[in-house]
Structures are given as structure tokens and as C-alpha cells.
Amino acid sequence: MRPGAFRYLAATSLDEVLENLSELGDEVTLLAGGQSLIPLMNLRLARPEVLVDLNRVPGLAGIDLVDGELRIGAMVRAADVASDPIVTGSLPALARAAAFIGHPQIRNRTTIGGNISHADPSSELPGVLAAFEGSVTLKSLRGERRVGWDEFIVSTFTNSREADELVVDVRFPVRPGWSFAYDEVAPRHGDYPLAGICAGVQISDGIVRGMRLVAVGVSDRPVVLTGVAQFALGRELDAATIKELGKVGREEVSANDDAHASSEYRKWLVGTLINRILGNLVLEQR
Amino acid sequence: MKINGTHDDPVGIRADTRLLDYLRDQQGLRGTKEACGRGECGACTVLIDGRPVLSCITLAVRVDGDVETIEGVTAESAELRRQFAEHGAFQCGFCTPGQIVRGVALLRQGLPADDNALRAAISGNVCRCTGYSGIVSALRAAEENIAMADSGENS
Numbered sequence: 001m002r003p004g005a006f007r008y009l010a011a012t013s014l015d016e017v018l019e020n021l022s023e024l025g026d027e028v029t030l031l032a033g034g035q036s037l038i039p040l041m042n043l044r045l046a047r048p049e050v051l052v053d054l055n056r057v058p059g060l061a062g063i064d065l066v067d068g069e070l071r072i073g074a075m076v077r078a079a080d081v082a083s084d085p086i087v088t089g090s091l092p093a094l095a096r097a098a099a100f101i102g103h104p105q106i107r108n109r110t111t112i113g114g115n116i117s118h119a120d121p122s123s124e125l126p127g128v129l130a131a132f133e134g135s136v137t138l139k140s141l142r143g144e145r146r147v148g149w150d151e152f153i154v155s156t157f158t159n160s161r162e163a164d165e166l167v168v169d170v171r172f173p174v175r176p177g178w179s180f181a182y183d184e185v186a187p188r189h190g191d192y193p194l195a196g197i198c199a200g201v202q203i204s205d206g207i208v209r210g211m212r213l214v215a216v217g218v219s220d221r222p223v224v225l226t227g228v229a230q231f232a233l234g235r236e237l238d239a240a241t242i243k244e245l246g247k248v249g250r251e252e253v254s255a256n257d258d259a260h261a262s263s264e265y266r267k268w269l270v271g272t273l274i275n276r277i278l279g280n281l282v283l284e285q286r
Numbered sequence: 287m288k289i290n291g292t293h294d295d296p297v298g299i300r301a302d303t304r305l306l307d308y309l310r311d312q313q314g315l316r317g318t319k320e321a322c323g324r325g326e327c328g329a330c331t332v333l334i335d336g337r338p339v340l341s342c343i344t345l346a347v348r349v350d351g352d353v354e355t356i357e358g359v360t361a362e363s364a365e366l367r368r369q370f371a372e373h374g375a376f377q378c379g380f381c382t383p384g385q386i387v388r389g390v391a392l393l394r395q396g397l398p399a400d401d402n403a404l405r406a407a408i409s410g411n412v413c414r415c416t417g418y419s420g421i422v423s424a425l426r427a428a429e430e431n432i433a434m435a436d437s438g439e440n441s
């Protein structure tokens with residue numbers, strides 16, 4: 001249970017990271033919180049040649065609201081996303097989702113940049129990023145670019161970062177007039193969810209004007225449930241409609257079968273979570 | 287890095303050394319245990335700058351802060367350890383150093399009032415022997431006794 005040998009570089013500036021990435025490309029493995037990478041290295045499932053440690057690099061921290069977006073530095077820890085007053089004030093659904101990651105020891109180290117980059121299909125935060133139609137900022141010596149979640153998260157453990165690029169921040173648009181929530185079902189507290197839902201609704205005069213619904217844990221990446229949103233538009237979210245929306249959601253997902261849960265059970269969870277979340281969001285609006 | 291209050295700047299330490307191995311093999315601090323070696327059980331919990339982290343998935347080279355191990359919290363954890371014994375909060379004892387270190391961090395903050403929240407807070411520390419009721423009641427009793435002792439001192 002020990003990692004194999006590798007070269008270790010404790011980078012102390014962003015330029016140093018970018019220069020190494022530019023020169024060595026995919027020989028470099030970036031080390032953020034290490035909460036996915038080090039277990040993989042201990043099991044020898046990952047054998048990096050050069051490990052570039054981001055933990056001493058200034059300029060990757062910070063949580064702020066800029067141009068209508070919540071910008072979170074790549075190295076901000078999950079524990080801080082869960083408790084930061086700017087996050088809990090402006091995007092409580094994100095704070096709640098971050099509190100579902102692993103257990104306290106894991107959250108103290110896990111970073112938002114590492115979590116999104118790792119692109120685990122059962123991860124909470126990629127689903128929240130998808131629900132908000134957020135993006136990541138990628139930086140390299142060639143320049144900087146913003147990439148929407150849909151382009152960044154490709155499939156299981158795969159993102160669209162080029163080998164010379166670094167994720168420097170993750171951005172969530174703040175959507176005035178919308179309410180978002182996140183909820184999930186996991187085998188035990190702290191486990192990856194069997195299914196999770198991030199939902200956002202915009203309601204005026206009791207009528208749904210907009211809805212975003214994203215499921216995690218059911219496919220190789222977050223799934224946007226457009227059918228449910230379409231069905232909800234123009235309707236009142238009364239008990240009967242919410243029940244119907246759960247049914248639409250259950251039929252819309254084609255969930256995976258695996259050792260943890262059957263496809264049928266996951267679909268059922270999606271329906272139940274939709275009922276639960278929308279019910280609570282409506283209660284909050286009253 | 288500081289270990290249990292003493293400055294320690296590891297020179298020539300291999301980058302692939304986990305904090306866990308550094309503490310156990312090079313510092314002789316054997317109280318910190320390894321069970322799963324992959325971040326799932328909490329046996330290897332230590333505090334870095336007061337926050338509980340898992341030493342089996344932390345590289346020693348990247349640690350800058352104050353590390354506290356079970357050996358470093360001996361005095362502070364005396365009442366908690368007494369209550370662990372009192373409440374049957376361990377059997378084989380392998381998870382216990384991790385539970386105590388986690389417990390010390392929680393007692394510093396004040397335990398969550400709600401039992402479900404307390405159970406969530408210790409969910410990273412798996413115990414295969416006892417079930418968790420003993421651990422929860424030991425934590426509660428320790429907090430109460432420490433508070434009583436403190437108010438006794440002040441009056």
C-alpha cells in the first residue's frame with residue numbers, strides 16, 4: 001500500500017506549474033487534495049512520472065462574486081465550499097452538495113478543482129456545475145480559456161483539459177429569481193451517492209418559468225433531464241404535478257446497473273429524489 | 287513541519303513517503319494505525335493545523351503545518367480515553383487512536399448538539415467491533431466532564 005517512485009516538484013508559482021506542464025505535457029500529474037490520486041497511487045493504479053504539487057502555489061485560492069458568477073479558486077477545499085458564508089449565502093445548493101463529499105477528513109483536503117477534474121460520474125459537484133451551467137477556467141502558457149461544464153466533463157474520469165493546461169478556477173453563474181437544491185441517496189453517510197439530483201426552478205405567480213434538473217451517479221457523466229424540465233414549464237408545482245414529474249424523470253434516465261444498485265433501483269431513486277427536492281423547493285417559496 | 291510541537295524539517299525525505307510511514311517508521315510514532323491504506327477507514331487520522339486528515343493518503347513532503355498525532359494529544363485526551371473505557375467504546379482497539387484524535391478535534395470545536403450530526407462528524411472513522419453507540423456516549427460524557435472540571439476550576 002505504498003506509491004511507486006516518481007519525481008516530485010513542489011511548485012511555488014503558477015508560472016512554474018505552467019512551464020512544467022508546457023515542457024513535460026502528460027508526463028506530469030497534478031497533485032491537488034490527493035484524496036483520489038494518492039489512494040490510486042497506493043494501489044498502484046496510478047503511476048505518475050512527475051508529480052507537480054499545487055498545494056504551495058499562490059493564486060489558486062479565493063471565493064468571490066465577480067460579474068454575476070461565483071468564482072472559486074481551484075485549490076479551495078470542499079470543507080470551505082461547504083461552510084464559506086459567500087457560498088452558503090449565494091449558492092446554498094453548492095454548499096450542501098459539498099457537505100455530501102466523503103467524510104470530514106476527506107473534505108478537509110479535497111479541492112474543488114481536483115474534484116471537478118477527476119470527473120467521477122458519481123461526484124456531487126460536477127452535477128451542481130451542470131445544473132448552474134457553470135464553467136472552468138483553464139490556463140496554459142498559450143493563454144487562458146473558459147470551458148463550459150458540458151465540454152469539460154467528457155466521461156468517467158475523463159475531462160477535456162489539454163496536457164499543458166491547469167484548471168485555475170470553477171465558476172457558477174448566480175441566477176437571480178431561481179432556487180436550487182441538491183439531494184442524494186448513498187448507502188452510508190459519506191459514501192458516493194447511488195443517485196443524486198441538483199434541481200433549479202424559477203417560479204413566478206405560482207407557475208414554473210424555468211427548470212434545470214441534473215442527475216449524477218446514473219451515467220458516465222451528469223445527465224440533464226430536459227424532459228422533466230419541459231414537462232414542468234407553464235405548470236403549477238402542486239402535489240400531483242410533482243408526482244408526475246418524478247415519473248417523467250424515472251422514465252427519462254437510463255441508469256447503470258452495477259454492484260451497488262440495479263438500474264431499476266437507481267431510476268426509482270431519481271423519481272423519489274425529484275419528488276423530494278421539488279416538494280421542498282415549493283415549501284421554501286411559500 | 288512541526289510534529290507534536292517540535293520542529294521537524296525532514297531533509298532528504300523521499301517524495302513517495304506517506305505521512306503515515308514517516309510518522310511510524312522514521313519518527314517512531316506508532317500510535318497512528320494503518321488499516322485500509324486508501325482513505326476509507328480513519329485509522330490513520332492525524333491533525334494538521336487542527337483539522338483531521340488521513341495520513342495514509344497524504345504525502346509527507348507536502349505537509350507544512352503543525353501535525354498532531356495520538357502521542358501528541360495524550361494529556362488532552364485523558365478524559366476522553368477514560369470515557370472510552372467506561373462506555374465500552376472499543377474492543378480490538380485498532381480504530382481507537384483514530385477515533386480519539388478525531389474526538390479531540392471535535393471536543394475543541396464543541397460537539398454538534400444533534401446526535402445524527404455527531405454521528406456524521408465521526409463517519410470517517412470506521413469501527414468494525416463496537417457499533418458506534420459507545421463512541422457517541424463516550425464523547426458526550428467526556429465533553430460534560432471536561433466542562434464540569436473547567437467550571438469547577440473557575441469558581
Ligand SMILES: Cc1cc2nc3c(=O)[nH]c(=O)nc-3n(C[C@H](O)[C@H](O)[C@H](O)COP(=O)(O)OP(=O)(O)OC[C@H]3O[C@@H](n4cnc5c(N)ncnc54)[C@H](O)[C@@H]3O)c2cc1C
Binds near residue numbers: 033106109122192326
Ligand atoms: C473515502 C473517500 C470517499 C470519497 N467520497 C466522495 C464523494 O462522496 N463524492 C465525491 O465527489 N468525491 C469523493 N471522494 C473523492 C474526493 O472528493 C477526491 O478528493 C476528489 O474527487 C479529487 O479531488 P482532490 O483535490 O483530492 O484531487 P487529487 O486527488 O489531487 O486529483 C484528482 C485528479 O484531478 C487532477 N487535478 C487536480 N487538480 C487539478 C487542477 N487544478 N487542474 C487540472 N487537473 C487537476 C489530478 O491530476 C488527478 O488526476 C472520496 C474519496 C475518498 C478517499
Ligand code: FES
Binds near residue numbers: 325327329330331340
Ligand atoms: S488507513 Fe488511512 S483511512 Fe484507512
Ligand code: FES
Binds near residue numbers: 380413415
Ligand atoms: S475497536 Fe475494533 S475496530 Fe473499533
